[in-house]
Amino acid sequence: MHPLTVSAAFLAISSAFLLYGLSYDTRQLEARIATQEREADRARADIAVLKAERAHLARPDRISPLARKQGLEPLTDRQIADFAAEADIQTGAIAR
Incomplete structure (x- = not known):
């Protein structure tokens, strides 16, 4: 095989692995952000309930x-x- 073909194939395979790794990391970050957004929404709902309870008690x-x-x-x-x-x-x- 021609050395240029081998190096191009190696470059294509290595860039595919690199892109897969970046895609995996991106999915992990998106999942973490979604979890934090759910927790923030839950905290906002809890705050609203606590404010309503405080208003009722006061x-x-x-x-x-x-x-x-x-x-x-x-x-x-x-x-x-x-x-x-x-x-x-x-x-x-x-x-x-």
């Missing part, structure tokens, strides 16, 4: 009776004013 009409059973009452204006005055005293903001 409803004032649900919390108010529970708080009253424990003896808690809504804040009054006096309590807010007392807190503000106390904070001023602690920081030294009141003129002496």
